[in-house]
Amino acid sequence: xxxxxxxxxxxxxxxxxxxxxxxxxxxxxxxxxxxxxxxxxxxxxxxxxxxxxxxxxxxxxxxxxxxxxxxxxxxxxxxxxxxxxxxxxxxxxxxxxxxxxxxxxxxxxxxxxxxxxxxxxxxxxxxxxxxxxxxxxxxxxxxxxxxxxxxxxxxxxxxxxxxxxxxxxxxxxxxxxxxxxxxxxxxxx
Amino acid sequence: xxxxxxxxxxxxxxxxxxxxxxxxxxxxxxxxxxxxxxxxxxxxxxxxxxxxxxxxxxxxxxxxxxxxxxxxxxxxxxxxxxxxxxxxxxxxxxxxxxxxxxxxxxxxxxxxxxxxxxxxxxxxxxxxxxxxxxxxxxxxxxxxxxxxxxxxxxxxxxxxxxxxxxxxxxxxxxxxxxxxxxxxxxxxxxxxxxxxxxxxxxxxxxxxxxxxxxxxxxxxxxxxxxxxxxxxxxxxxxxxxxxxxxxxxxxxxxxxxxxxxxxxxxxxxxxxxxxxxxxxxxxxxxxxxx
Numbered sequence: 001x002x003x004x005x006x007x008x009x010x011x012x013x014x015x016x017x018x019x020x021x022x023x024x025x026x027x028x029x030x031x032x033x034x035x036x037x038x039x040x041x042x043x044x045x046x047x048x049x050x051x052x053x054x055x056x057x058x059x060x061x062x063x064x065x066x067x068x069x070x071x072x073x074x075x076x077x078x079x080x081x082x083x084x085x086x087x088x089x090x091x092x093x094x095x096x097x098x099x100x101x102x103x104x105x106x107x108x109x110x111x112x113x114x115x116x117x118x119x120x121x122x123x124x125x126x127x128x129x130x131x132x133x134x135x136x137x138x139x140x141x142x143x144x145x146x147x148x149x150x151x152x153x154x155x156x157x158x159x160x161x162x163x164x165x166x167x168x169x170x171x172x173x174x175x176x177x178x179x180x181x182x183x184x185x186x187x188x189x
Numbered sequence: 190x191x192x193x194x195x196x197x198x199x200x201x202x203x204x205x206x207x208x209x210x211x212x213x214x215x216x217x218x219x220x221x222x223x224x225x226x227x228x229x230x231x232x233x234x235x236x237x238x239x240x241x242x243x244x245x246x247x248x249x250x251x252x253x254x255x256x257x258x259x260x261x262x263x264x265x266x267x268x269x270x271x272x273x274x275x276x277x278x279x280x281x282x283x284x285x286x287x288x289x290x291x292x293x294x295x296x297x298x299x300x301x302x303x304x305x306x307x308x309x310x311x312x313x314x315x316x317x318x319x320x321x322x323x324x325x326x327x328x329x330x331x332x333x334x335x336x337x338x339x340x341x342x343x344x345x346x347x348x349x350x351x352x353x354x355x356x357x358x359x360x361x362x363x364x365x366x367x368x369x370x371x372x373x374x375x376x377x378x379x380x381x382x383x384x385x386x387x388x389x390x391x392x393x394x395x396x397x398x399x400x401x402x403x404x405x406x407x408x409x410x411x412x413x414x415x416x417x418x419x420x421x422x423x424x425x426x427x428x429x430x431x432x433x434x435x436x437x438x439x440x441x442x443x444x445x446x447x448x449x450x451x452x453x454x455x456x457x458x459x460x461x462x463x464x465x466x467x468x469x470x471x472x473x474x475x476x477x478x479x
Contacts, residue, residue, distance in 0.1 A: 075339075076339065114385055179242075
């Protein structure tokens, strides 16, 4: 039994997260503050403190396939309040990227499409073109008329930049997008 | 005082009135704002959810642009931009290996000499001047100051105020002659990043914040972030539908309140650009005493 407990492999998930984020979730002793303060804990399939525990006990699938890691808003309430100083929001952020790297299908497609449409627009122009971003996002989710009233309202109030803005350093930015790795180079596996 | 100004994408679009009112009130305060040349998007949440390198390279290109033009401090009015820029700067200061990798990615060198401040941090430093520019005190106006998430969290990054009970905006509001109300939702997240992708969740969070402001009998909610503003102003109807209620609480930028107290014209401050009109809440304010 001692041999089993000391085997590296039962800590492999925790070690991976530590390697990628510098955060040691073994420190978590389940006080539950993260979950108590989380504005979206009620919407999650597993709560933030459960995520910490599941990483400790090597349950990769439960965590990496969860909606929780995608529903985290990165509002940093958990990080601010954790008595053990674990940057929980950073752990969630790391888990999202590991989940994509390992080929898990994100259960929250609207959120992943939102990120894609956002970054596509920034990659093309250097700045977010809000109109283009909203249209692409709505098309990707086949809901072309969603929020159209809001768009018209913005237009009427003179708050829609119809043509967007292009920065001069667009090719430089393109290079940054092309070469950027999911995790800092040397840390990725 | 002179600052590099990083408006961020929203202030050139859906948050134009924030940009307008900042320029107006800073001019009166003698704060010179020089836009960071050829600035790019900070990457916001989308970048850090997808790629760690991208989430550092985008803000560091901004800091590097500023450094190239000898700007030693950047002022960012968006809480998300502020957080991303400042975090990237801290990461670089602590981790030299990261600097060389990111410099390689952006193809220009960032030496680490640019400080990042949020608008309200700059205003706090200029509070005495601010007081002297008030010509129309906002007497009788009850203001719920809403800070949200990244303006005060995490404390290692947003270090100019208390993470759980921030007071910077409350003090500014008091300086303007208005009354900041005590309330429960100063730092609760409004869910702005889900305004499109998870509208039901965003509506619930917005509803909670509006309810709390109503309970505190606030006339208006003051914000200092374009994302909080868009979500609280434009999603009020959705929040009301969810709770079978009606809301019409004006959401004003802190810079618009300052501009009003400085006696400026409402249109110059973009006060006609909100979904929820502030006209009723502001009608009892006195005319400028000058």
